[in-house]
Amino acid sequence: MTSANPGISKAVIPAAGLGTRFLPATKATPKEMLPVVDKPAIQYVVEEAVAAGLSDVLMVTGRNKRPLEDHFDRNYELEEALTRKGDAERLAKVQESSDLAAMHYVRQGDPRGLGHAVLCAAPHVGDEPFAVLLGDDLIDPRDALLSRMVQVQARSGGSVVALMEVAPEQIHLYGSAAVESTDSDDVVRITGLVEKPEAADAPSNYAIIGRYILDPHVFEILRKTEPGRGGEIQLTDALQQLAEDEKVGGPVHGVVFRGRRYDTGDRGDYLRAIVRLACEREDLGPDFRTWLRSYVTEEM
Ligand code: G1P
Numbered sequence: 001m002t003s004a005n006p007g008i009s010k011a012v013i014p015a016a017g018l019g020t021r022f023l024p025a026t027k028a029t030p031k032e033m034l035p036v037v038d039k040p041a042i043q044y045v046v047e048e049a050v051a052a053g054l055s056d057v058l059m060v061t062g063r064n065k066r067p068l069e070d071h072f073d074r075n076y077e078l079e080e081a082l083t084r085k086g087d088a089e090r091l092a093k094v095q096e097s098s099d100l101a102a103m104h105y106v107r108q109g110d111p112r113g114l115g116h117a118v119l120c121a122a123p124h125v126g127d128e129p130f131a132v133l134l135g136d137d138l139i140d141p142r143d144a145l146l147s148r149m150v151q152v153q154a155r156s157g158g159s160v161v162a163l164m165e166v167a168p169e170q171i172h173l174y175g176s177a178a179v180e181s182t183d184s185d186d187v188v189r190i191t192g193l194v195e196k197p198e199a200a201d202a203p204s205n206y207a208i209i210g211r212y213i214l215d216p217h218v219f220e221i222l223r224k225t226e227p228g229r230g231g232e233i234q235l236t237d238a239l240q241q242l243a244e245d246e247k248v249g250g251p252v253h254g255v256v257f258r259g260r261r262y263d264t265g266d267r268g269d270y271l272r273a274i275v276r277l278a279c280e281r282e283d284l285g286p287d288f289r290t291w292l293r294s295y296v297t298e299e300m
Contacts, residue, residue: 008150008213009056010130011049011101014117015042016062016108017136021265030065031265032135037278040071041264043097044141045133050101052146054131058104058124060117072103113232118214119222127216129153132235134210136265138273143259146211152187153213158250159242161190162211164257168199174207175236177254190243190252195229195236206254208236209261217249218242 019031026034032042046057061068075094082091108120118132131146139145149160163177178192192203212235221238228234243252262273278288 008129008131008153009054010125010128011046011054011057012060012118012121012125012130012132013042013045013049013057013135014060014108014114014132015065015068015135016060016111016117018111019265021267022270028064030067032065033067033071034264034270036138036264036270036273037281037284041138042068042135043071043100044138045135046072046097046100046103048139048141048146049131049133051141051144052131052150054146055101056104057101058106058121060108060120061105062108062111069103069105072097072100074098113227113230113234115222115225115233115235115238118235119219119233122219125216125219129159129213129215132210132212132214136263137210138262138264139209139211139257140260140262140277143257143261145255145257145259148186149211149213149255152184152253152255156251156253157215158246159215159218159239159252160213161239161252161254162209162257163188163206163254164209164261165205166207168202168205171199171202171205171207172196174209175234175239176202176204177206177208178203179206179254182253186256186258188254188256190239190254192243193236193240193252195234206256209257212239214239215242215249221248 015032017031019026022031022034033040036044049057059068078094079091082094104124106120106124108117145162149162153160173196175193175195176197177190179188179190182189194203218238221241225233225238228237239252242249263269264273279285
């Protein structure tokens with residue numbers, strides 16, 4: 001835990017989704033385990049939480065998600081084999097994911113929506129503010145969004161969500177926020193939220209991206225939240241109530257993110273994330289960039 005966030009140590013990562021957009025790859029493999037270059041997408045998310053000073057991670061999983069638990073656990077057979085071979089570099093890669101954070105798991109049982117997944121975390125989280133990170137959103141490791149949100153929450157209390165400006169024709173894919181400016185250029189006050197509105201009904205082009213710091217009062221609200229859009233219990237609807245009544249749980253602020261984000265739940269964006277991150281890697285980048293350049297100029 002860093003001194004900047006004495007109150008926040010827990011991260012909740014909903015990971016019960018079926019990943020139908022990636023079938024057949026996700027028939028027997030959780031979508032969170034699909035590699036981005038050579039690391040499962042979910043490991044980037046856990047690393048992001050750890051980089052922001054959170055040391056306790058709860059994954060909300062479901063059926064067929066055992067590989068997630070195995071990935072963040074020790075693998076003694078593999079470790080022993082690599083030790084025998086003297087392959088210290090690969091051994092370090094194997095151990096990296098099991099040494100990251102204190103990992104915990106809870107099963108969602110019925111897939112009743114993101115709000116319901118977050119509610120499954122209530123017994124573990126208790127009465128303290130906590131972070132929620134959605135696995136489909138990959139934030140470039142060089143852009144410290146979550147740390148900034150932790151900072152804003154420490155200053156203003158209440159809840160903080162990450163926002164990104166999107167094109168009007170994209171807003172129906174996201175929660176959309178009505179906002180007022182504050183004296184910080186990257187922070188807005190949220191006065192209302194709507195889950196996946198049509199462009200014409202959206203309060204703004206500010207889309208919620210999958211990072212939240214939540215006041216624990218959200219659990220009380222989620223227990224009473226009726227199914228909303230898509231028949232699911234929506235986290236956005238609970239946040240709307242927090243924004244509406246500041247006396248319960250404090251204000252809701254938005255941190256406007258202008259960095260690099262990939263939606264790894266979308267096949268096109270997933271490929272873009274792999275290409276970009278591979279290009280920037282010291283070990284793979286130089287050769288890969290040379291190949292990519294000639295591929296683009298000669299074959300496309
Ligand atoms: C969820 C939230 C939505 C948010 C989005 C960010 O939707 O319900 O408010 O904008 O994540 O990725 P999902 O993409 O899971 O349908």
